[in-house]
Amino acid sequence: MKQLIVTADDFGLCHEVNEAVIQAHTQGILTCASLMVGAKGTDEAIQLAKNHPTLKVGLHLVLVEGYSVLPKREIPDLVDENKRFSNHIVWSGIRYFFSPKLKKQIAKECEAQIQKFLEAGLKIDHLNSHNHLHIHPTISxxxxxxxxxxxxxxxxxxxxxxPFSFFLKRRLKQASILHNDHLLGLSETGRMGEETWLKLIPHIKEGVTEAYCHPATETTGVLKETMPRYCHREELEALLSPRVKESLDHHNIQRISFGDLS
Known part of the structure; x- marks a missing residue:
């Protein structure tokens, strides 16, 4: 059986993303969203999630290029005075690996993000992270x-x-935690438009594939600052595209959420 989880990352980042997520779920093929709990649009996203219970929401952990939940005094080496993490992914990864002090602060912040998600009254469908940092040996x-x-x-x-994905898969298996068998969107990040979807769908394999994307109604504000090359509007249009849905149906691909795997 071919099953597909369609996930929108960065839910909660801003109004434009939140609006697109709901459109893509209610009118298109989107089944899941991954929530940033420390972003400016988080509160709006939480309310939208509660209003649309068929949208399965997971946690999008943020440890780079974003804001923390905890104040700087509790994680002084992770964030600046504005509670913002570093934008330098590689350098951050090196620091996170070698510093015992940072490891403790990362654990504290990760738990705080999980707790904030749960305190909002939502059920965690899945977990992933901004820039896939959860595959980092320390963070995983x-x-x-x-x-x-x-x-x-x-x-x-x-x-x-x-090899990070290989080690993560082995650890998830040992811990009996569910995961996707395949992934779409990594090499196509920011370019998951209609034509990309139509090229990828015929090659979806047996098992559980997750396709992740970054839809938004327009690329403005924080999106323009942090992801200026992403085709956010085109990604939304692809999720709403009748051609994409017809192709999924033609290839007998069932759309699910992670929750359907348990």
């Missing part, structure tokens, strides 16, 4: 421990980021 250990503690049922494997 923290995430798996917290996933067991808070009964998080599924975690995304970003296949293609070898």
């Amino acid at each position: 250990k923290i995430v798996l421990k917290l996933a067991k503690k808070y009964s998080i049922p599924a975690i995304r494997i970003p296949y293609g980021l070898f």
